[in-house]
Amino acid sequence: xxxxxxxxxxxxxxxxxxxxxxxxxxxxxxxxxxxxxxxxxxxxxxxxxxxxxxxxxxxxxxxxxxxxxxxxxxxxxxxxxxxxxxxxxxxxxxxxxxxxxxxxxxxxxxxxxxxxxxxxxxxxxxxxxxxxxxxxxxxxxxxxxxxxxxxxxxxxxxxxxxxxxxxxxxxxxxxxxxxxxxxxxxxxxxxxxxxxxxxxxxxxxxxxxxxxxxxxxxxxxxxxxxxxxxxxxxxxxxxxxxxxxxxxxxxxxxxx
Amino acid sequence: xxxxxxxxxxxxxxxxxxxxxxxxxxxxxxxxxxxxxxxxxxxxxxxxxxxxxxxxxxxxxxxxxxxxxxxxxxxxxxxxxxxxxxxxxxxxxxxxxxxxxxxxxxxxxxxxxxxxxxxxxxxxxxxxxxxxxxxxxxxxxxxxxxxxxxxxxxxxxxxxxxxxxxxxxxxxxxxxxxxxxxxxxxxxxxxxxxxxxxxxxxxxxxxxxxxxxxxxxxxxxxxxxxxxxxxxxxxxxxxxxxxxxxxxxxxxxxxxxxxxxxxxxxxxxxxxxxxxxxxxxxxxxxxxxxxxxxxxxxxxx
Numbered sequence: 001x002x003x004x005x006x007x008x009x010x011x012x013x014x015x016x017x018x019x020x021x022x023x024x025x026x027x028x029x030x031x032x033x034x035x036x037x038x039x040x041x042x043x044x045x046x047x048x049x050x051x052x053x054x055x056x057x058x059x060x061x062x063x064x065x066x067x068x069x070x071x072x073x074x075x076x077x078x079x080x081x082x083x084x085x086x087x088x089x090x091x092x093x094x095x096x097x098x099x100x101x102x103x104x105x106x107x108x109x110x111x112x113x114x115x116x117x118x119x120x121x122x123x124x125x126x127x128x129x130x131x132x133x134x135x136x137x138x139x140x141x142x143x144x145x146x147x148x149x150x151x152x153x154x155x156x157x158x159x160x161x162x163x164x165x166x167x168x169x170x171x172x173x174x175x176x177x178x179x180x181x182x183x184x185x186x187x188x189x190x191x192x193x194x195x196x197x198x199x200x201x202x203x204x205x206x207x208x209x210x211x212x213x214x215x216x217x218x219x220x221x222x223x224x225x226x227x228x229x230x231x232x233x234x235x236x237x238x239x240x241x242x243x244x245x246x247x248x249x250x251x252x253x254x255x256x
Numbered sequence: 257x258x259x260x261x262x263x264x265x266x267x268x269x270x271x272x273x274x275x276x277x278x279x280x281x282x283x284x285x286x287x288x289x290x291x292x293x294x295x296x297x298x299x300x301x302x303x304x305x306x307x308x309x310x311x312x313x314x315x316x317x318x319x320x321x322x323x324x325x326x327x328x329x330x331x332x333x334x335x336x337x338x339x340x341x342x343x344x345x346x347x348x349x350x351x352x353x354x355x356x357x358x359x360x361x362x363x364x365x366x367x368x369x370x371x372x373x374x375x376x377x378x379x380x381x382x383x384x385x386x387x388x389x390x391x392x393x394x395x396x397x398x399x400x401x402x403x404x405x406x407x408x409x410x411x412x413x414x415x416x417x418x419x420x421x422x423x424x425x426x427x428x429x430x431x432x433x434x435x436x437x438x439x440x441x442x443x444x445x446x447x448x449x450x451x452x453x454x455x456x457x458x459x460x461x462x463x464x465x466x467x468x469x470x471x472x473x474x475x476x477x478x479x480x481x482x483x484x485x486x487x488x489x490x491x492x493x494x495x496x497x498x499x500x501x502x503x504x505x506x507x508x509x510x511x512x513x514x515x516x517x518x519x520x521x522x523x524x525x526x527x528x529x530x531x532x533x534x535x536x537x538x539x540x541x542x543x544x545x546x547x548x549x550x551x552x553x554x555x556x557x
Contacts, residue, residue, distance in 0.1 A: 008335045008336055008363075008364060008413070009335060009364050010331070010334070010335055010362060010363060010364050011361065011362060011364065016362060019358050019361055019362050020362075022358070023348060023350060023354070023358050024348075026348060026349045026350050026351075026354065027348070027349050029349045029390060029392075030349055030392075092345045093341055093343050093345040094345065094347070094348060096311060096339070096341050097341075097347060097348075097406075099310075099311060099330070099334075100309055100310075100311070100333070100334055100337070100338075100339045101334055101359065101362050101363070102331055102334035102335045102362065102363060102364070103334075103362055252330065255306075255311060255312045255313065
């Protein structure tokens with residue numbers, strides 16, 4: 001057998017990741033619209049509407065509205081964009097292209113999540129700065145926010161990717177994502193403080209990554225940072241790992 | 257000649273279907289050959305090539321690439337085979353030049369070589385002016401050329417192309433056959449493709465496989481296969497689609513398109529048959545010696 005045929009090799013995993021990350025960044029060409037509309041305008045309006053109402057309920061309620069809406073920005077921004085992207089790849093033949101390149105599926109999933117993390121940052125920054133300014137909410141940024149924002153974005157992007165791989169049609173994936181966005185916003189102390197939530201919603205909130213993201217953000221934006229942050233980060237990292245591993249495995253599975 | 261692909265007793269059932277999409281298929285693709293698959297829609301050609309590139313799981317049977325089974329070895333296929341799917345959707349949101357560069361680099365070229373490969377492919381496929389155009393904004397024909405160029409990027413030793421000339425204007429179809437013929441000649445690239453364009457493909461095809469109802473009904477060199485039908489002639493009939501002609505008994509044509517039928521007839525019966533043709537309803541008729549398309553009609557129709 002000719003050596004030309006046998007000696008062919010692709011790139012190392014880090015190089016694959018870097019190329020795929022740059023390829024995925026080209027998604028800004030369409031995703032900026034959803035980032036502006038859903039990742040920025042939706043949480044800002046929600047923040048203003050709920051914020052003016054919550055001011056009468058005290059400082060704590062106001063701070064829940066501010067930090068909760070950053071999570072909403074991630075749900076509508078990162079999770080929506082990644083779900084749309086994966087769903088589009090699945091149903092428009094893009095996964096065939098990726099699956100027939102000599103790249104690890106895990107490198108592709110990591111590259112996609114990292115790219116959308118970067119693409120969601122402008123919405124998060126706008127929501128996190130404009131909201132408190134308009135509402136006059138007292139925030140004190142802790143340097144750990146630099147770790148917390150990626151840690152909050154990655155699991156939601158991972159869940160978006162899993163939803164994109166799940167639906168039987170592109171529309172079904174979109175509907176599932178919309179439903180889950182609403183459920184994750186409502187369950188647990190994300191926008192609403194725990195003393196205003198019924199017990200069963202508090203209980204169910206333990207199973208939602210948005211609860212842990214909101215808790216982590218509150219600690220680094222309002223304080224104090226406690227041991228609870230370690231638990232939040234652990235859960236967020238676990239959701240990221242499980243969702244991304246599942247998506248990578250599902251991508252590698254050949255069609256029946 | 258070395259064997260690139262060896263397919264043995266391949267059978268594929270889709271879930272909840274009782275008849276197989278591929279039924280007990282065995283054949284080999286040899287290094288440096290141009291192999292064409294012909295067959296009607298639904299004959300199982302795309303199912304077969306998707307299993308060969310590891311996108312679809314066979315129900316039974318074995319596919320080997322360069323002596324290694326493709327099952328459970330996706331990197332092996334991806335390192336050696338450039339695949340062009342049937343439906344030429346946009347390639348992510350990349351510009352044409354980006355898609356070619358990243359594909360060539362991911363397939364193992366250095367960054368400098370990948371840039372040169374991008375420029376070579378842009379020139380080869382006459383897509384220079386499209387270099388910075390996003391693939392989402394290309395026409396159907398331009399997307400198909402891009403998918404062809406992307407399949408080739410990285411100088412892949414094996415190409416599997418699913419209907420490479422579909423949706424292309426005649427000038428671009430010629431370009432496709434010329435380029436495929438050239439890379440096969442100059443680099444020894446092994447090329448396997450599916451096509452309905454049997455007449456034009458005949459210029460480049462070295463061996464042909466004809467599929468019908470999931471089975472591979474004939475494999476061989478067109479010249480060898482034609483010997484089975486060399487006592488026949490090809491009769492083409494042209495007429496208004498809404499007023500088909502009455503046909504003499506025993507003439508069973510295959511419809512190429514509305515108002516255009518084709519049939520293979522025995523040489524010795526040609527004169528008698530022509531005398532009985534319903535010329536009143538025919539715009540035109542033509543009689544030829546057999547072509548590759550006639551092989552397709554003979555075996556697949």
